Amino acid sequence: MKELQVALNNDRSYPIYIGAGLLAQPELLTKHIRAKQVLIVSNETIAPLYLAKLQIALGDYQVETAILPDGEQYKTLQYLEKVFDQLLAKKFSRNSTLIALGGGVIGDMGGFAAACYQRGIAFIQIPTTLLAQVDSSVGGKTGVNHPLGKNMIGAFYQPQCVIADADVLDTLDDRQLSAGLAEVIKYGLIRDPDFLQWLEANIPKLLARDKDALAYAIERSCINKAEVVGEDEFESGVRATLNLGHTFGHAIETGSGYGHYLHGEAVAIGTCFAADLSRRLGWLNDADVKRIIDVFQAAKLPVTPPTEMTTEQYVDLMAVDKKNVDGKIRVILLEAVGKASLPVNVDLAQLQATLNGYVG
Numbered sequence: 189m190k191e192l193q194v195a196l197n198n199d200r201s202y203p204i205y206i207g208a209g210l211l212a213q214p215e216l217l218t219k220h221i222r223a224k225q226v227l228i229v230s231n232e233t234i235a236p237l238y239l240a241k242l243q244i245a246l247g248d249y250q251v252e253t254a255i256l257p258d259g260e261q262y263k264t265l266q267y268l269e270k271v272f273d274q275l276l277a278k279k280f281s282r283n284s285t286l287i288a289l290g291g292g293v294i295g296d297m298g299g300f301a302a303a304c305y306q307r308g309i310a311f312i313q314i315p316t317t318l319l320a321q322v323d324s325s326v327g328g329k330t331g332v333n334h335p336l337g338k339n340m341i342g343a344f345y346q347p348q349c350v351i352a353d354a355d356v357l358d359t360l361d362d363r364q365l366s367a368g369l370a371e372v373i374k375y376g377l378i379r380d381p382d383f384l385q386w387l388e389a390n391i392p393k394l395l396a397r398d399k400d401a402l403a404y405a406i407e408r409s410c411i412n413k414a415e416v417v418g419e420d421e422f423e424s425g426v427r428a429t430l431n432l433g434h435t436f437g438h439a440i441e442t443g444s445g446y447g448h449y450l451h452g453e454a455v456a457i458g459t460c461f462a463a464d465l466s467r468r469l470g471w472l473n474d475a476d477v478k479r480i481i482d483v484f485q486a487a488k489l490p491v492t493p494p495t496e497m498t499t500e501q502y503v504d505l506m507a508v509d510k511k512n513v514d515g516k517i518r519v520i521l522l523e524a525v526g527k528a529s530l531p532v533n534v535d536l537a538q539l540q541a542t543l544n545g546y547v548g
């Protein structure tokens with residue numbers, strides 16, 4: 189097992205445990221639980237696979253469950269309410285613990301529920317998708333979607349620990365594995381060019397679920413994420429680089445209806461779009477853009493946006509991005525392959541012209 193640390197101020201640092209068979213090691217979990225009441229939040233797909241293991245590990249606790257329907261379209265305030273209903277119905281007190289057992293949707297919702305319930309109860313992330321193990325379970329961004337914008341209601345709220353058991357990825361389907369690779373590739377593009385090179389050589393192994401390759405990709409991704417979050421927990425600077433591809437990606441997710449495109453797929457398309465904008469600014473050349481498109485395609489990810497949406501719809505949705513300031517759309521671009529910019533104001537005419545090239 190590998191143990192990494194997310195280093196934060198005020199004693200809020202926490203470990204990320206990465207390895208095989210971790211769900212069968214109850215002490216990893218129990219050493220972070222302070223009192224008897226534990227609520228496990230999961231969904232209808234994951235619970236039948238892994239809930240019993242956790243319940244066995246927590247044999248001495250009062251374990252209750254909140255099982256949500258599966259899908260990005262349920263990452264809403266309405267379904268968050270189901271978690272609060274259960275916490276209240278079972279009379280959970282302030283020293284109780286919420287465990288999020290699932291992918292990014294469950295992690296974001298569970299974390300937000302924990303942040304809100306009685307103004308904050310302890311929270312543990314047990315990520316079960318590649319995307320959640322390499323990105324969403326680390327760093328404390330929690331929240332839900334709104335019909336008009338992705339992750340628009342939420343809080344920064346850090347977990348007590350993250351337990352990433354690589355074995356659970358065995359049951360993940362290939363499309364979800366590829367979606368996770370989009371965020372893995374992101375680290376290479378924004379700050380870790382050596383990792384990008386490694387990925388270019390090893391994506392076939394990752395797609396074939398080679399255990400060593402996956403373990404390495406998860407660890408190196410978490411190292412990158414932990415470093416960025418440790419430097420800028422609340423996104424006043426460098427953390428915004430983790431949003432590469434997300435301004436456009438979130439517009440695709442919201443505009444096409446949550447759940448149609450997976451988050452990682454939308455991020456892959458959004459990153460290729462950001463690469464195109466970076467080329468127009470003279471920061472990348474044609475070969476750089478091709479290299480970026482190639483790496484996503486090698487990971488079996490889409491690279492062009494849905495044409496059912498219009499330029500106007502895209503611009504409208506990008507106008508509600510959290511990085512925007514004073515009504516100006518701001519995006520993360522690439523100054524080079526392996527080096528992200530901080531948020532850049534985009535010229536509206538150039539944005540529209542670029543979008544017209546894709547969607548007419």
Ligand SMILES: NC(=O)c1ccc[n+]([C@@H]2O[C@H](COP(=O)([O-])OP(=O)(O)OC[C@H]3O[C@@H](n4cnc5c(N)ncnc54)[C@H](O)[C@@H]3O)[C@@H](O)[C@H]2O)c1
Binds near residue numbers: 318328357364
């Ligand atoms: N908080 C953050 O920093 C952050 C970072 C990236 C993404 N996100 C959010 O995460 C969400 C995407 O997360 P995701 O890609 O994990 O999607 P997801 O949570 O919807 O999970 C994907 C699918 O895989 C299933 N699943 C999960 N684990 C499984 C397993 N082990 N075996 C079989 N099936 C399994 C789920 O039930 C679901 O159907 C988005 O809402 C995105 O906004 C948040």
Ligand SMILES: O=C(O)C(=O)C[C@@H](O)[C@H](O)[C@H](O)COP(=O)(O)O
Binds near residue numbers: 329338339371428430
């Ligand atoms: O941790 C971060 O910071 C990220 O931006 C990670 C992203 O991969 C993630 O999708 C995040 O939820 C997007 O954040 P948002 O602030 O744009 O909603």
Ligand SMILES: [Zn+2]
Binds near residue numbers: 323451455
């Ligand atoms: Zn993301």
